[in-house]
Amino acid sequence: MKIDGLEVAIAGAGIGGLSLATMLARGGAKVVVYDQMEAPQPVGSGFVLQPTGLAILKAMGLFDAIAARGQVITRMHGALAGGSSGPGKTVLEISYPVDGHGIAIQRVALFDLLLSAAIASGVRFETNARTTGIIEGKRPALTLDGGRATPSADLVVDAMGASSPIGHDPAKELNYGALWATVPWPENGPFHPHELEQRYERASHMAGVLPVGTARDGAAPMATFFWSLRNREIEAWRNAGRDAWLERVNALWPQAVPLAEVAEPVHARYRHHTRKPVAGCGVIRIGDAWHATSPQLGQGANMAMIDAASLFLALARAPSIDEAFALHLRQRGPHVWLYQTLSVVLTPFYQSDSRILPAMRDIAIGPTTRMPLVRQLVSRLVTGDFLSPIKRIGLEEL
Template structure:
């Protein structure tokens, strides 16, 4: 399909929405993003871009800039807080790595790419519904958006376009971005975590710089039951610092300067099609806990898949069908995997973490199983990038000159 006559309305200026908007606009589509913020801005802390997400960013011509701002992650290492015994040890294949990055850093790069591609923005625009039809229309609080050929819900797990509530997980986390402790006890290429059963987890992730010339930072996270957040606030900072000190002394300095934000998590798999020529991507379609760290990577894959599918087909309907064929198997598998594994890492169970500690650490010492676990964690199982067929996207010369190659 020639996209030069395509009009697209995207609800949500997150990673998935910005990526899709840029890819479509570069193909000549007229794209408008509607977002409730007064100005586009990121929400959340740091995360790891896996090889799947990096492949999309490479084809967008952004990978070199992402690598310059992020930190290469080559290992994920988890120990028990009580005795330091390793219960999770996952390393990337030789020459491969993840990229830990601050959400604001990736957001700024994606926003700049969208603006340069000619994407339009309607800010301070809270989307409340979508009018179905051959030319669907986004409905805002105070007015209606213009009719479009395609409407995309990229508003995340809390999207108002599905009245069916998502299942909120019992555990959330306190997240903070703090200065990277140079010369401290943490490796610059590792995600390090500590566990007590499944009821307590903390981690430190180096996430690079927010922009050129900025100081390197780390993301510090501390799991917490959502029902315990009020009690945590009432107990005060000193009580929390004492708890952190008893759990993992090495991170006390980070906790003391942290300004933590409480994040809640949902698990759901909604119907991807919300009406005729109305589709969901990212967490609006499939939300999970952060245990496998796939959220941003899945959104990038969704965006690239939808673009290539539309290009390869003669009609929007056929493009959406092709897109779902390319993505559904991968999404269903990781939704199931997340549902199964999350209680082993965040729950009140005593049996599940015991079996985790007994089995997972020793299993990762066997090369074949270690490789399988690595493939699971990096999101590469079922070959989601190959299914997208990036060769369907023809970049113009300016895009080709900007293409970065995986390091």
């Protein structure tokens, strides 16, 4: 169908919303993004852009800027707590193919680049506009806080994430969340500059360190430090104070104490759901609004960008919005289903109250992931390339 002149309303100025808005605006669509913030801004710390997400950014002409700000990641390594002597037994070992890698980046850095691209493409923004629902019809619209309705559009996109208020499908909150903080990267410290490193005590305690590059040109390199925490324990953690937390960090991973000492952590909660992607006539969900998971597989931002590219390409190829939705779901459905299933199956091995599952992990998963054939399979799973989502959406046409 013709993208030029298409009127689009997108709820949510996150990674998926900004990516889709930019693609559509570059194709000639009239795009308005509605966001509840006073000004568009990122939420969250750092993450790894996998080869799938990087392929989208390359097609958008943003890869070089991302590479300049991010940090190349070639390995993910998880080990049991080993005390001051170093890491204990390896329970997670994932390396990229010889010619592949991820790029770890601060969310603010990716957000700023996507926001600049959207503005340059002619995307309009309406801030202080909290979406509360949709008005269905041949030309749907959004309802905003206070009862105000947006102008009707040809296409409405819910890109508001796991807590989106559109629809009535409940999202299951997971028992575990995490404390996230962006901290200065210790240049001469004990951490590898091209690895995501994690430490575990059973599945109830986990910490991680990820080098995430610079927020902007000339800025100092930073790291993301994260600490697994049961959601019901967040108030107890706050009341106990920093010294008590530092003692706990020291017991799990002494080398990470200097990061925790300067951290200003933010508590993040996670949900798991797979909602119906089509929320009404001309209304569709992308990213976590459609398929939210735990952060264990690290696919959230990458999946949102693939969704955005798939929907844009489907709209360009199909003769109508309904047929574009159907094509988009054929392109994305199998990949989404696979990673939703993997999240449910694998998360309890690394983040749960179980004693049996982490014992099985320590005995079987760690050694198994070092076997050549299994390592190749696991690498494809973690890098998001299983079922070839980029090939399925025909990205070369973007």
